[in-house]
Every structure is written in structure tokens, then in C-alpha cells.
Amino acid sequence: MASRQFATFEVDGQLFGVEVHTVQEVLSYNEYTPVPLAPPAVGGLFNLRGQVIAAVDLRVQLGLARQALQGPVMNVILRGDGEPVSLLVDKIGEVVDLDDDTFEPPPDTLSGPTRELVVGTFKLDGRLMLALDVNQAVDTYRATN
Amino acid sequence: MEDLGEIVGEFLMESHENLDQIDQDLVSLEQEPDSRDLISRIFRAIHTIKGTSGFLAFSRLEKLAHAGESLLSRLRDGVQPVTPETITVLLLCIDGVRSLLSSIEETQSEGDVDIDNMIVKINAQMNAPTDPAAAAAPAAAAAPAAAVEAPAAEDEAEVPESVEQEAAAARPAPEPVAEQRQPLGQILVDAGAAQPTDVSSALQQQIEGDERKLGTILLEEGKTQPAAVNEALQQQAPKRSIADSAIRVDVDLLDTLLNMVGELVLARNQLVRGVMETGDSGLVRSAQRLGMITSELQEGIMKTRMQPIEHIWSKLPRVIRDLSNSLGKQVQLVMQGKETELDRSLLEAVKDPLTHLVRNAVDHGIEDPERRIAAGKGPEGTLTLRAYHEGGHVAVEVADDGAGLNVERIAQKAVEKGLLRPEQIPNMDKRDIMAMVFQPGFSTAAKVTNVSGRGVGMDVVKTNIENIGGAVSVDSTPGEGTVWRLTIPLTLAIIQALTVDCADQRYVVPQVAVLELVFIDGNTTKVEYASGAPVYRLRGKLLPLVRLDRALGLEVGGDQGVYIMVLQADGRRFGLVVDRVLNTEEVVVKALNTRFKDIGLYAGATILGDGKVGLILDVSSLARRSHLAVDSERETVADKRGTAAGGTERLLVTAVGERRVAIPLDTVTRLEEFPRDRIEHAGSREVVQYRGQILPLVRLSHLLGAYGEELEGDTVSVVVYSEGGKSVALVVDRIVDIAENSTTARRDAEEDGLVGTAVIQQRVTELLDVRRAILAADPNFYSDSMDDMMVEV
Numbered sequence: 001m002a003s004r005q006f007a008t009f010e011v012d013g014q015l016f017g018v019e020v021h022t023v024q025e026v027l028s029y030n031e032y033t034p035v036p037l038a039p040p041a042v043g044g045l046f047n048l049r050g051q052v053i054a055a056v057d058l059r060v061q062l063g064l065a066r067q068a069l070q071g072p073v074m075n076v077i078l079r080g081d082g083e084p085v086s087l088l089v090d091k092i093g094e095v096v097d098l099d100d101d102t103f104e105p106p107p108d109t110l111s112g113p114t115r116e117l118v119v120g121t122f123k124l125d126g127r128l129m130l131a132l133d134v135n136q137a138v139d140t141y142r143a144t145n
Numbered sequence: 146m147e148d149l150g151e152i153v154g155e156f157l158m159e160s161h162e163n164l165d166q167i168d169q170d171l172v173s174l175e176q177e178p179d180s181r182d183l184i185s186r187i188f189r190a191i192h193t194i195k196g197t198s199g200f201l202a203f204s205r206l207e208k209l210a211h212a213g214e215s216l217l218s219r220l221r222d223g224v225q226p227v228t229p230e231t232i233t234v235l236l237l238c239i240d241g242v243r244s245l246l247s248s249i250e251e252t253q254s255e256g257d258v259d260i261d262n263m264i265v266k267i268n269a270q271m272n273a274p275t276d277p278a279a280a281a282a283p284a285a286a287a288a289p290a291a292a293v294e295a296p297a298a299e300d301e302a303e304v305p306e307s308v309e310q311e312a313a314a315a316r317p318a319p320e321p322v323a324e325q326r327q328p329l330g331q332i333l334v335d336a337g338a339a340q341p342t343d344v345s346s347a348l349q350q351q352i353e354g355d356e357r358k359l360g361t362i363l364l365e366e367g368k369t370q371p372a373a374v375n376e377a378l379q380q381q382a383p384k385r386s387i388a389d390s391a392i393r394v395d396v397d398l399l400d401t402l403l404n405m406v407g408e409l410v411l412a413r414n415q416l417v418r419g420v421m422e423t424g425d426s427g428l429v430r431s432a433q434r435l436g437m438i439t440s441e442l443q444e445g446i447m448k449t450r451m452q453p454i455e456h457i458w459s460k461l462p463r464v465i466r467d468l469s470n471s472l473g474k475q476v477q478l479v480m481q482g483k484e485t486e487l488d489r490s491l492l493e494a495v496k497d498p499l500t501h502l503v504r505n506a507v508d509h510g511i512e513d514p515e516r517r518i519a520a521g522k523g524p525e526g527t528l529t530l531r532a533y534h535e536g537g538h539v540a541v542e543v544a545d546d547g548a549g550l551n552v553e554r555i556a557q558k559a560v561e562k563g564l565l566r567p568e569q570i571p572n573m574d575k576r577d578i579m580a581m582v583f584q585p586g587f588s589t590a591a592k593v594t595n596v597s598g599r600g601v602g603m604d605v606v607k608t609n610i611e612n613i614g615g616a617v618s619v620d621s622t623p624g625e626g627t628v629w630r631l632t633i634p635l636t637l638a639i640i641q642a643l644t645v646d647c648a649d650q651r652y653v654v655p656q657v658a659v660l661e662l663v664f665i666d667g668n669t670t671k672v673e674y675a676s677g678a679p680v681y682r683l684r685g686k687l688l689p690l691v692r693l694d695r696a697l698g699l700e701v702g703g704d705q706g707v708y709i710m711v712l713q714a715d716g717r718r719f720g721l722v723v724d725r726v727l728n729t730e731e732v733v734v735k736a737l738n739t740r741f742k743d744i745g746l747y748a749g750a751t752i753l754g755d756g757k758v759g760l761i762l763d764v765s766s767l768a769r770r771s772h773l774a775v776d777s778e779r780e781t782v783a784d785k786r787g788t789a790a791g792g793t794e795r796l797l798v799t800a801v802g803e804r805r806v807a808i809p810l811d812t813v814t815r816l817e818e819f820p821r822d823r824i825e826h827a828g829s830r831e832v833v834q835y836r837g838q839i840l841p842l843v844r845l846s847h848l849l850g851a852y853g854e855e856l857e858g859d860t861v862s863v864v865v866y867s868e869g870g871k872s873v874a875l876v877v878d879r880i881v882d883i884a885e886n887s888t889t890a891r892r893d894a895e896e897d898g899l900v901g902t903a904v905i906q907q908r909v910t911e912l913l914d915v916r917r918a919i920l921a922a923d924p925n926f927y928s929d930s931m932d933d934m935m936v937e938v
Contacts, residue, residue, distance in 0.1 A: 045750060047756055052752070
């Protein structure tokens, strides 16, 4: 049976996942440079071994309030299209192997900004994991209000 | 097979280089047809191509090169003279070689490039009537290799031999073999400047222990001329860089090295900062040493990427020759400073704009011979390319001695295109009008030739140069010519920058844009406001200020204890208000994530000494953004100026709240003081009875939004304005003075109700838009009916 590996993380108590091959690395970082006039979902810039990385606040993308960028915040750094981009999340989870038969499209009742970012739901033991559409998740020019 | 691929690749690369050189040499040859040196060089280069293509079994390429070589050998042997026609045919041959090479590069085969036609032309040239011994051609061509050494006897059989050997070893020569050093005596004898017997006797003297140099001996014995010796010595010096002293390095490797050095610079900055804090003198010394080495290393690496601008100039003689021939013009090209070096990536970016400027100068700048003669100039125009270093930049100029830009036509065209208003023209600087040619879609060319209008316009030149952080300008004198000037940064990767603080964040400002810094203490130096727009008086002139925090949409701080950075960008000068200026350092520019490009305010990002990311501000876009309002206002001011007689005007200066407001004196009828209790209300308006009329009042403090405290006192000061039997009164706090003001000292206002600001009696003064103020007092003032007011009475 076909199965895929997902890197999981939590935002606002909800478990999300992205396919492992899209992830470059995961790290905690605590100094971000804000970018005035940038879209609100941009949390800031940080220095990853000499490379300037933009951090996208997943909370804002999900229609929640901004992360307070004080103290260390977890970053899921995605390979992106030529340039790595980071997702700011609350907490990092495990890497899980998921069979395709545990997958279902997002429930009809799921609405709002989250609906646009999610490609489907994986049924884990005791909880649900929402699989993120990576491109949508880092698109800071998506209409977020 | 793979080896062969590599060999072909190397062959292609070298041949392309050689072809560029041949192009250049051919054009030079046209200028000095007697230079055997040039002919030999061209001959050798084409011989190398022929030899290698034969070995690699590119038979058609070989055939074409062979034909070219045959013609050249006749030129070299003096069988036929160098004429413009021969040069044209040879250039044609080089083009053919070039297209064959491109075809090989793309398809690995020679393709269907038509060479027969070219060979026919070349042969025709060889049999041209100017040639008295056409029959000799095949003979000369048959033994080209054997003939090579003829012009330079000292070369021995070096050239053909090495070509053959290398071909056999499947390693084509990296460059045509450079000339061997020829003995001075030989050169002098060849040039006919000394007798062989004199040289021999001088040599004999040297052998016998005379320590003087050969030239000296000959000179002192009066056997030759100083000029001849100088010339011979110059000829003796190697002409081209020698293959042995250079190696080929992959550009990617250099880029990687440059990046790593960038990282090293950052690490050094961090380390130095840390060490300074510890105060350990031993460590500080080591850190300083490290700093120095890093700087030198960085400089060295930067140098590896530097190439002389000659690299992109080398194609231009050919461009100019072809173009001037097709236009029937005579153009002489002068190059100055071709050794000036620029970063490789910048050279690439400059190439097309420069070519366009050159084509444009030949096409539109330089006139045809008849017109030049009519204008009292020589029939031959001169195009000068000039490159030089200037304050951390490289300036590249393209200057022609043609007719110059027609400022009036540009102005007229700008008006037609709606870029300027007719009233603006008289007040504009000549250069500003000329700069209109950089606007998109702008062309004053009376006729469109196949040269102009090829997609690259002046606006593209401007955009391309600005994209690499450079600038373009033009200056022209009618009848004398035009100078196009490109200012290009030395490198893109590492810049000198000032770090500044603003609203708790650190930003980086490229130092090239910074003219000076001013500290605002709030007492001796302070920020003033012209109806809300901050300005600073810099040596008596108003400097518009942009608050960085406001521009970035951040919380706006106070005006005291701040710094003004006087910046220049896009020809505008303005002051950027920041909280603190920290220091200057070299920063490595990192491209900013594409998602921030749209914001436009940032030129990039960098890693600061503390490891945090700092944003590099884009000064020209800051200027553009902050001045948008001004540009639209300027037109209304220009309107007003157009109607004014110009020169100076007399102004009535009044105080309104904390502000000084000036009213043109010629619009003032009377100055009056009214007892406060005489003010009555008519509807929502304030009025007074004055000379049997109802005089509507307007308080300038309300109109201008300067809500200060209402002045205590029994009277109010008013300025009465009358026209056509109607009057209104403008209420001010105080009449200050009457002053003269030259209209040039003005700046345009950013606010309704004002036409601008000016420095009057050393103070910032706002100029009232009188018409607007009157309409605020009486909306019907300029219409015929006074009915409304009558009814209210």
C-alpha cells in the first residue's frame, strides 16, 4: 500500500503536516527582522547560515493573531521554489508514515482561511492531521484579512 | 567521444575570442593599411582556426577560413593593397566563420550556412582589377604555413610549427602565439632607421665590454634618431598577454569564492565587534590583523572578477564601421581609458545599453559629411568612448561631436506626449528637458531608420543601468555634440553602507547616496514644518525631509535628538530622518526574497555584524515615493509662475498661529484692525460691516488647519482683498512684515490652501493660495451674483 511521510507540527492546538521531501530543516530561532510594509503574514527575516530567509507566520495565514516574535520560535524551513522559506509554527511534532487510505478530503464543514490551505485530512490514532498545500501556505499575497 | 566534445568546446571558445580580436584588428587595419603587424596577427588567428577546424573535420569551416587566409596572405605579401572593399570582404568572411561556429555550437554540425557565396566574393576580391598579379594568388595560398614567418624574421618557424604540433596533439593553441621579442637592432634595421653595419659595430662594442645599451650606443654615435629607438623599444614590448601567465577559471568558481569571502567579511565583522568588547589588547591586535587580511583577500577576489571595459568595447569599432558605412557617414572612433576595470557581471549588464548609445550617436548624433561641412566642421565625425574611475564609481561616456540635442524639439515632443505642460518649459533646466529622452516611447528622430527603434530605447538604457545601481545622464551643446554618461558602481556584491536605527530596528543605507549627516538637537538645528511637511534649512536652502519611520508605516517618533541623512537619488536631494546613525561598514548585499520586491523600498538585505538580518533601503524609491505629491503640486505652482511676471514679488508676511504665511502684496487692498465685538454671524459665516458693505471673514488659522490658541485681545488683524466691487477679509494673528521674495527660492507645498513654501527673512514661510482663501470666505466671489449675501442682510 502506498504511504507517504509527513513532518508534523502544531498551530493553535491543531496538528498540521507537510510531506517530508518539501522540508529542508527544522530549527528554533529567536531573532527576526521585521519587514515594514510587507504583507501581514510575513513574520520577519532571519539569518540561516548566511542566507536571508523569510519567515511566514502560519498563524496569520490561518486567520489567527500574529505570533509574538519574542524568544525562540520554531521554524519549518521549506525548500521552496529556488529560495527556501520558513513557516513559523507553535510546536514541532514527529515525522509520521501515513497510508493513503487514511486520507480524506477536507470536511465540508471546514471553512475560512484554513480551508484554502488544506488539501486533506489524515486520520491518525486519536487525532486528525491536516495536510497543508505548501505553495498556498507560504503565499503571503493570498487574500488574508 | 566525450573528449572530442571537450576539444570542440575549447575550440569554439577560443575561436570566438579570436574572432572578436580579428574584427577589431580588421577595423584598425583599415585605418593603417600598411601595418604588417596587424595583417600578420589576423593571418595567424585565422590560420589557427583553419588548422584546428581541419583537424576536427569541419571541412566547410576549413574551406572558408582557407579562402580568407589566401586573401590575407596576398595582402601580407603586398601583392595587392588593403582597400575598404577587401576589409568588407574579410569581415564578411569572419561573419561566415562566426555563423558556422554558432551552428557547430548548437547542432554539433556545420549546418547549412552558405559559404560558397562568400568564397566566391573572396576570390573575386583576389582577382580584383587592382591586383596586377592575380595568377600569383593560388600559389601564395597554397603555402600559407610556410609563408607565415616572412613578416617577422625573428619568429623563426615558431608559428606554423606550433599550430601544427598542437593540432596533432589535439590541443588547439589558447591564443595565437604572441610575438617573440625581436632584437632592437633588427627592428631598427628593418625600419630603415639604422645601417646594418652600424648595428654590427655597436654589437661588437658590447661584446668588447661596452656596458651601454645598444640603443644608447647608436644614439650617442649619431647613427640613428631618438624617435626611431623609442618606437623600436615600444614595438619590442609584448603586444598581447601571454598565454603562459594566465589560466582559465570557471566563473562559477569565482562566484562561489566571492560568496565565501562575503561570509568571511561578515564573520570578521562579528568577531571584531566581540573582541572589542572583551578589551583584550592581544586579541584586538589579532582581530585587526585578521580584518586586514580579510579586506585584502576580498579585494583580491573582487579583482579576479574585474575585466577591462575594453572587453565590451572591442565589438564597437565593427559596429560603428558597419553602421557609418551603411549611413554614408564618416566616423572616427577614439577610445580612452579602455583599461578601466569593471566587475564581470556589470560589464555584461552595460554591454547592450552602451551599444545602443553608440549606435544612436552614429545614427542621430553625427551628421552626414555634407551637413558637417556646411556647419564648418570636418567631414569626419568623432565618437569618443571614455571610461574612468570617479569616487567609487566608474563613469563611461559616449561623446559625439555632432549636432547636439534639439532641446526645443524635445520640449515640444514632451508636451505632445503629455509628459510636460507648456508652462513648465520656461522654468525647466536645459538638462532636465534633455533627460526627457529617457522617458518610455520618446523619440525625436525625424525619420525612423533600421538602426533606431530596434526595441532598445533610451528608456531601456536607463532601466538597465538603474537596475545595476547606476545612473544615466545626458548633456549636449547645440552644434558641438552630445555626451551620454553612464555612472556604474564598481561591484554589486559588497557595498559601503551606513547602518542606522529607526523605531528600534536597524537599516542599512548605501553610502553612495549619502551626502552629509546633520544632527538635530532641537535648539540650534531643528526641523520646521511647512504646513505639516517637515523641512530643514540646510545652509539657507530648504531641504524636504522624509521621516523613515513614517515612510515605513511605523510609529512616528519625535523631532529632537534625531539625525538627518542628506541623500541624493534620481537627481533629487532630500533628508531622511532617522533616530541614530551608527557606523559605516562594508556589507554584503543579499538578494531579497522575491515576495518583497513589490514593496520597492528595499534594495536587498544583509547580515549585520550581530548576525541579524538588516534591510538595505532603496534610496531612489524612497525619494520617488515621498515626492509623488510634490510632482503633481509642481504643476499648479508652475501655472502660477507662468502668470507672474517672474523675478521678485512683494509679499505681505503674516503670522497665523506658529506659522508664517505670505500673501502676494498686489492682491492686498488694505490692512485693517477690527474690534472683536464687531464680528457678526451670517449663517455659518463670520462677517463684519465695513464701509457700507458686508465683508465676509475667513480665518486663515481655520483654513490652513492651524488651530492654535485664539489670540486674546480686543481687535483682530485682517487683510482686505477687493476685486470688482467685492471684498473679503482674511483674518491673521499678526501682520509681520513686507518682504521681497525671489520666486526661485520656493519649494512646492504638500497641502491644500498653499501654493508653496519659501525661505523669507531666514524663516520658512508658506505662500497662501489667495484664490482658494477667498473662495472659502465667499464661494460666489468670482461669480457675478451677490444675491446670496444680499438676502442674508
